[in-house]
Amino acid sequence: MTRLARYLPILDWGRHYGRSNLANDLIAAIIVTIMLIPQSLAYAMLAGLPAEVGLYASILPLIAYAIFGTSRTLAVGPVAVISLMTAVAVGEIAAQGTHSNLIAAMLLALISGLMLVSMGLFRLGFVANFLSRPVISGFITASGLLIAAGQVRHLLGIPTGGDTLPKILVGLGENLSAGNLPTFFVAVGVLAFLYFVRLKLKALLLRLGVRPRLAEIAVKAGPVVAVATTILAASAFRLGEAGVVLVGEIPQGLPVPALPIIDLDMVRALAGPALLISLIGFVESVSVAQTLAAKRRQRIIPDQELIALGAANIASGLSSGYPVTGGFARSVVNFDAGAETPAAGIYTAIGIALATLFLTPLLTKLPQATLAATIIVAVLSLVDFSIIRRVWRYSKADFSAMAATMVGTLFLGVEIGVVMGVGLSLLLHLYRTSRPHIAVVGQVPGTEHFRNVDRHRVIISPEILSVRVDESLYFANTRYLEDHISELVAEWTQLKHVILMCSAVNAIDASALESLEEINHRLRDAGIFMHLSEVKGPVMDRLKRSPFLHNLTGRVFLSQYEAITVLTQKSSA
Template structure:
């Protein structure tokens, strides 16, 4: 019973071996994490279009909810830039339709994401994240990062901007850029420069003065808190809020109340599709980070447990006034480098943020919003990966097309249309690739039991035997293509008496493909040609045995292609010829 509970609630397992040394490491990591998380949480709440305190609330209960179910020891969850942008875009469209106010829409969206993720985890549907290919995710993240950067330019300069696409944002920035606020621009641009310089040189500087590389890396990542303290102090000292510098203002002190957001059916219907897409992005983004952590620590990651943990985190965010959350890369890296050993580091960090929320919110009154915009801009610049476009295009034109299409549609049409188009294009490209599988007429490499493509190797062939290798699972989308290939080969080799289908690359055969194989068998038999199978995999053979196909098969099923070659060649003792890669006959060999 305890083992079953530990499988669902991992803390029940690792807490039994929790020691004082681990506690000290987790507490130290929590202190550092608290300092890092606060400015990020405030910034991402504003990016999501919510009051700054929503970011603090999203770093409390969601962390605890995730820790209850997580299989990852150090993934840190909370508000992240990409999900905040998707939330803002989705909620903005829904609010414009008049279905609910902005805050309610955000909470209902987090609630739906929580339900979707948790149910997927319970139903063991972690594999569904594979429907979004890596090129699509790469294009979507790069496009979203560019949108995020442009969306923060207005706040950085103290000018009004609007829009959620590249053309709209550029047009808005161009119309107002000449009326920027001088103090705001100085604080904002100065913060960006400081953060960029700190990212590039601070770790090197700390190492130069003798600090261990782990400590130096952790300290270097605390630059956002330094710029928060400095710009807030300058703003308060010079009363820059009276000169047009927009500040956070009064944040409510105290912990958030717990309540379900107001839900109605039209609102749920409007949010359903975006919630599914955002849930998939949350899962893909979070588990990609968690897998890196697991590989680094030699741990095992359970994708379905991660789904349940992320679902619990978003459910907790929905009932505590937060916003949709996911695993954050920078949070997790700092968490690891600070020495976190378990998810209790995140829980202790949430306690620290709770103390700040109760007692120290007044300290953020003079924090310029331009500073938070600078933190967002610098944080997401690492997400823009133009090199991936060139690398992917060189490797695969189709994947490169998917990446570019997703990137452009994200920039031109918005984040939701971008990811929708990317998913659809991924599936279409998969269907196209598998609908025209690679097939090869193969022959025997002389003196061996190996068979290779006769267009690439000098092989032995037999004029009466055709061996066709299919390098793809057979299903409804490529069944007709296989039929056409067989018909074309038979028309080119009218003297053939035996046709061998080499099944090394066939993992499954669906009902449509089975029907096609039956038709091929009948047609070949009518033409006086026997159809044989070789190297059929066990699961495929198990399913074929439950059908009439094997009973009606005109030829035989051979364990290996070499067995088929030897048996059929003995039946037809003719001379064979080696054929080079150009298709010309060479190196004649003896009869087999």
């Protein structure tokens, strides 16, 4: 039972589910549903998919997450960055608006879901660690800019696109004359309204005596008001006839669960993008879930989150949806609205299903410009330039990985951007560890401490060289160590003993072992003894399995102090 509950957290919280849970979850679900309807439509448009696909992706995936997820309050569904990545990935398979494009989006969700579940079952979540934070921040900021720039055409009514900043800007410049003035007015109106809501409404409501939580929720409901108002305006002023592009007919009814047609060539083409979407979606989702969980002292199990997000994506792929993940804004709304269990997600799913059944006729007259404006306002909040300065100050290496990610994402495409960032992070990490900090140390007078001779006044003997390596020894830095020691030996002409102080050496791999043997061998030829000190337990256990300790000309000392004491006595004797 506990084993089963590990994979099905619903068995755990479901048993204690009570009446007060129900009331709180229901209220949260209603608020999230109202927020999700315009968002789902908008993100489907961003992904280049029919509007209803966004709604479909907000039904079954939510139920799947409620069954498998470990977060009490995470709200899954379509999100901005993943929608952009979907648009790019499926855009390479088939043109937007075609049936193949839609099939590819479903397949993408399915593949991504299977990848996530596999990573969860095989405990491969550590792969997501390779996305360093500067890479993620850089990617999110650059994607936000790219998404906002890409939506400008909807504000102007220009029928052209592009998936990199230069293409988008050139497209806009060349087609500016094709713009539509009524569309522009709708867009400016919605943008102004949304920014007013975002920046001023809360303060206004608080001054009017509204409770803070309610004021917060009212702010989040801004897009729904914009949607309703512009639908009314479009009907009243016949904006469609004036050239304003409307959402148009949305098929009424629920998606019929079905396996998308599996085309092997398509699967192969989608595998790379699916992996990136899986990893980025997972990292973002877990970080939101952990932040919210910490506030209520709850725990998130990352491996189980992989399974839950995987299940959500599989459900999306089987019900005419596209890739989903846990979203920041909606999860915060869910949390603030008082959701207590994942059941809130189930009620939200029911809410969206009802909307899909009964509200879609009303959405026909919704201007696309309204959706574009809501997207722009949402994604510009993701853009954070201050992080760039912070990272620049802290570390040039991290900054260059971030810069590569941003430049790559904006100018070459989202996938290339992420791959460039991850590749550069790895290369820089390896470069850093390939030139470890190696200090010659001496005894601090009157203590048992040993410190860097360059930073402290310490006692050294010309016959005993103590070297501290501040890094694990492995293939990337082992030749550097060899070179460094032979240089030191050439300088210290009276040398009789070399002590390698291993207090910061957490591992010695086979390459490093061979180097140590080589160093021992060369020192022996020069009549110099080689000793080790402060070797850690796990490292020592491993060294005992090799002939190195047997061949070592000197000894292994427990502490550096013991080494110096013994060798000094021996020298003077």
